[in-house]
Amino acid sequence: MKVGILGSGTVGRTLAEGFVRVGDDPMIGTRDVEALMARTEPERPGAVPFATWHEEHPEVAVGSFADAGRHGEILVNSTAGAASVDALRAAGAEEMDGTVVIDTSNPLDFSSGFPPSLFVCNTDSLAETIQREFPGIRVVKAWNTVTAALMTNPKVVADGDHSLPICGHDALAKASVTELLERFGWTDVIDLGDLTAARAMEAYLPIWLRFMQATETPLFNTKVVR
Amino acid sequence: MKVGILGSGTVGRTLAEGFVRVGDDPMIGTRDVEALMARTEPERPGAVPFATWHEEHPEVAVGSFADAGRHGEILVNSTAGAASVDALRAAGAEEMDGTVVIDTSNPLDFSSGFPPSLFVCNTDSLAETIQREFPGIRVVKAWNTVTAALMTNPKVVADGDHSLPICGHDALAKASVTELLERFGWTDVIDLGDLTAARAMEAYLPIWLRFMQATETPLFNTKVVR
Numbered sequence: 310m311k312v313g314i315l316g317s318g319t320v321g322r323t324l325a326e327g328f329v330r331v332g333d334d335p336m337i338g339t340r341d342v343e344a345l346m347a348r349t350e351p352e353r354p355g356a357v358p359f360a361t362w363h364e365e366h367p368e369v370a371v372g373s374f375a376d377a378g379r380h381g382e383i384l385v386n387s388t389a390g391a392a393s394v395d396a397l398r399a400a401g402a403e404e405m406d407g408t409v410v411i412d413t414s415n416p417l418d419f420s421s422g423f424p425p426s427l428f429v430c431n432t433d434s435l436a437e438t439i440q441r442e443f444p445g446i447r448v449v450k451a452w453n454t455v456t457a458a459l460m461t462n463p464k465v466v467a468d469g470d471h472s473l474p475i476c477g478h479d480a481l482a483k484a485s486v487t488e489l490l491e492r493f494g495w496t497d498v499i500d501l502g503d504l505t506a507a508r509a510m511e512a513y514l515p516i517w518l519r520f521m522q523a524t525e526t527p528l529f530n531t532k533v534v535r
Numbered sequence: 536m537k538v539g540i541l542g543s544g545t546v547g548r549t550l551a552e553g554f555v556r557v558g559d560d561p562m563i564g565t566r567d568v569e570a571l572m573a574r575t576e577p578e579r580p581g582a583v584p585f586a587t588w589h590e591e592h593p594e595v596a597v598g599s600f601a602d603a604g605r606h607g608e609i610l611v612n613s614t615a616g617a618a619s620v621d622a623l624r625a626a627g628a629e630e631m632d633g634t635v636v637i638d639t640s641n642p643l644d645f646s647s648g649f650p651p652s653l654f655v656c657n658t659d660s661l662a663e664t665i666q667r668e669f670p671g672i673r674v675v676k677a678w679n680t681v682t683a684a685l686m687t688n689p690k691v692v693a694d695g696d697h698s699l700p701i702c703g704h705d706a707l708a709k710a711s712v713t714e715l716l717e718r719f720g721w722t723d724v725i726d727l728g729d730l731t732a733a734r735a736m737e738a739y740l741p742i743w744l745r746f747m748q749a750t751e752t753p754l755f756n757t758k759v760v761r
Binding site: 421424426427430431432466467470471472474476499500501502506508509510512513515516518519520522523524526528529530531532533534535 | 647650652653656657658692693696697698700702725726727728732734735736738739741742744745746748749750752754755756757758759760761
């Protein structure tokens with residue numbers, strides 16, 4: 310499967326590695342390929358510059374947002390929340406008809422430091438904003454509730470015994486995303502309903518961040534015990 | 536221990552039963568005792584009128600908010616979010632000095648139907664509003680993330696193998712609430728930090744409601760798997 314991954318940060322890279330692992334053909338899309346490749350500073354402490362990462366993963370194609378938009382039979386938005394609408398526009402989402410877009414983004418506002426607040430919440434969500442902006446795509450919210458390392462590798466924590474919520478307006482799109490998630494080893498994908506449930510999934514981020522601080526690791530997830 | 540429970544709804548009643556079970560002395564406080572006792576209609580479908588419930592639980596004292604405020608060495612706010620500040624004022628919270636108040640409330644706004652939105656969120660919370668309003672009390676946010684039946688009886692679900700977040704400004708107050716929770720069988724109480732974490736705990740409600748819809752029962756909880 311050809312996958313267009315928007316965003317070259319930790320999430321985009323880790324997803325690309327995951328899709329390669331299961332035999333898919335991912336392309337990472339970015340705003341400015343030359344600038345990305347020329348960067349010698351890591352984007353954050355502990356990370357490596359993109360070019361260094363790409364040397365170790367030459368099987369991952371890299372292109373512009375538009376290239377990734379053309380490449381992908383399915384798209385994954387893993388850009389920063391504040392940049393997501395622009396990235397999808399650059400990827401050609403306005404002209405798409407039926408393309409499934411997995412939205413992993415969170416509307417985090419770091420303008421007042423850590424922990425961030427949300428720049429859209431409560432009665433609206435970033436996923437709904439994206440869906441309104443690009444009515445031709447089929448947005449499925451997923452993966453925004455776990456750290457990058459778990460997205461395509463849930464067994465890293467407790468052998469995968471935890472839950473992943475998803476939501477979206479289109480039942481068929483959700484079914485195909487659920488299948489995709491199960492290929493990666495997710496065993497408890499919980500459909501929370503239509504895309505208005507993204508308000509709930511994005512509003513979960515604040516408690517996720519607090520759990521991360523309390524457990525002192527991003528390598529955790531919540532399991533819906535019933 | 537003498538416990539003042541503010542609120543006569545399902546949460547207040549179930550908490551009172553739980554405190555009685557472990558040998559404590561709870562008093563339910565309400566706005567208007569006579570009116571509450573005279574009510575013959577249940578507050579919601581499936582519930583019973585308060586007087587009917589109280590006939591079966593005569594060991595639970597009932598009084599005004601002020602009575603419960605005087606009775607309790609510790610208070611539990613289990614009123615509706617929109618009524619919480621008024622209830623605590625009526626209970627005498629303005630004059631309290633050091634009283635621990637467990638705040639179980641959620642700022643739910645049902646004015647646009649179900650699912651509710653939150654009437655305070657993101658950069659503030661109901662718990663912080665209460666703490667600002669009554670600086671003499673020591674607010675510990677707890678129990679707002681689970682259904683009433685689990686609060687004092689976590690073993691009802693998966694033998695108690697799930698998590699309960701708490702937060703508050705006062706470390707000693709949190710320690711005594713943690714002890715209280717452990718008496719009821721909670722084994723994974725997670726301290727999320729100071730009371731600003733209540734923003735996260737209250738913002739969890741939307742996904743709790745979606746999980747309830749998806750699992751078709753309020754008898755579930757999340758476990759932080761790490």
